[in-house]
Amino acid sequence: MTGTKTRILDTALDLFNRHGERNVTTNHIAEALGISPGNLYYHFRNKTAIVAALFQRYRQQIWEWLPPPKGALTWQDKMHYLQGILESMWQGRFLHRDLPHFLHQDPELRAEYTQFVQDGMERGLQIYQGLRASGLIEASDEDLRALMVNTWVLAMSWPGLTHGLNPAAAENETLDRALLRQGIYQIVCLEAPYLRGEALNHLDAMKAEFRVGDTTVNLLFTASGSHVGEASNG
Amino acid sequence: MTGTKTRILDTALDLFNRHGERNVTTNHIAEALGISPGNLYYHFRNKTAIVAALFQRYRQQIWEWLPPPKGALTWQDKMHYLQGILESMWQGRFLHRDLPHFLHQDPELRAEYTQFVQDGMERGLQIYQGLRASGLIEASDEDLRALMVNTWVLAMSWPGLTHGLNPAAAENETLDRALLRQGIYQIVCLEAPYLRGEALNHLDAMKAEFRVGDTTVNLLFTASGSHVGEASNG
DNA sequence: GGATTTTTAGAGTAATTACTCTAGAGGTCA
DNA sequence: TGACCTCTAGAGTAATTACTCTAAAAATCC
Incomplete structure (x- = not known):
């Protein structure tokens, strides 16, 4: 069984990557792991410490x-x-x-x-x-x-x-x-x-x-092609 | 005299660029402008509206x-x-x-x-x-x-x-x-x-x-040169 | 098996912060 | 002047959230 400390890091990383660090509270991490907030703060002084780790x-x-x-x-x-x-x-x-x-x-x-x-x-x-x-x-x-x-x-x-x-x-x-x-x-x-x-x-x-040809993936170019949004109204 | 709305955007942009949006509250913006929070929210529904604008x-x-x-x-x-x-x-x-x-x-x-x-x-x-x-x-x-x-x-x-x-x-x-x-x-x-x-x-x-030769500016390369931090201790 | 240390639970809190609400000032038009 | 509309003040609030505190469970050591 892996230690609690590394398990905290694992789930934190997963949640951060999925939802963005800003949307993930320390309580979320604890909850996702099934441990208490107190436990989390026993292993990490603060949120910054998690990010730093x-x-x-x-x-x-x-x-x-x-x-x-x-x-x-x-x-x-x-x-x-x-x-x-x-x-x-x-x-x-x-x-x-x-x-x-x-x-x-x-x-x-x-x-x-x-x-x-x-x-x-x-x-x-x-x-x-x-x-x-x-x-x-x-x-x-x-x-x-x-x-x-x-x-x-x-x-x-x-x-x-x-x-x-x-x-x-x-x-x-x-x-x-x-x-x-x-x-x-x-x-x-x-x-x-x-x-x-x-x-x-x-x-x-x-x-x-x-090379990625799939248009469902390609976010950078429009599928249709060449028109550009109006430049000067607003 | 420019309108309050554009002045809000001006100072918001300045503060966001300088300190990062996350560290700048709507109250900060209002204070920096010398207007009340209420006034700010009269012009913008919420913080997202400011960012969007x-x-x-x-x-x-x-x-x-x-x-x-x-x-x-x-x-x-x-x-x-x-x-x-x-x-x-x-x-x-x-x-x-x-x-x-x-x-x-x-x-x-x-x-x-x-x-x-x-x-x-x-x-x-x-x-x-x-x-x-x-x-x-x-x-x-x-x-x-x-x-x-x-x-x-x-x-x-x-x-x-x-x-x-x-x-x-x-x-x-x-x-x-x-x-x-x-x-x-x-x-x-x-x-x-x-x-x-x-x-x-x-x-x-x-x-x-x-080309920028100034070492005080160049953050990407070390001035001294070639050594690299130890890879495998930790 | 008792003592000690490490780990955990979980309720609670202080502080932050986006946002609201009411009242009033200032301008405009008749 | 008075009605009306736009704009502003500023105190206040509800909700979020990082973090604390105490006590108990679990592990470790002798």
């Missing part, structure tokens, strides 16, 4: 998915990295929406988060450099940095954006997965111009694998 | 900055578009952080927002297509779509991300502007691989203009 967990997971590159990197390595990032992002998708609020009030957590971003950027850069060393990518140092930042931003924001547009996805695992796949597709397109050698051979297959 | 305003502004392309587009047109987007995004930067919460509870607002995203995507695509028609960009339809989505996501998320990392920026106009410039830089880098012809001539100058 979830952040630690999340960070841990990312580091596990993104080990520093050893030796030559293959395109398969890259795809593994990619999937790992988005998997983790997905797990903590509520964080990117609601963490800023806590960063605002908790300087300590903010420092940790800033460090996390910098470390993540550094690690990602190492990976990109590894791919470049393997001849799979061609880009200047500066371009690589810019690419890294854009990849990071995209990965961080994608779940939150899609979830904001379609909250129903939170309840629908299949829809969730489809949106996730589209996120991977976007990152692949982001990197595409820099790919070289064998990576180019796999590119089309990768695109095809992650 | 701010969203309308914001959308309006974006449409004004992004008129549909007429005839051949120049690189200057593109830069104007770019700056317009980020200027607007900046004005409503709190929205991208806090709107999801309201979208969650107000289906009507959500529908409007979804429409806005789709329209914006369509409009942006028209612009990119205009640039392609002018020979400034070379890309397949599919690549152009993916590029548009990535540009959108980046522009939407950039202010929120930087603001989350450095809340102090909200109080510091100079820092704010620097971060904004970096956002433009990132978008320029995003488009760079697809530029052709005259656009390529201007590219380096543009990059140089928007």
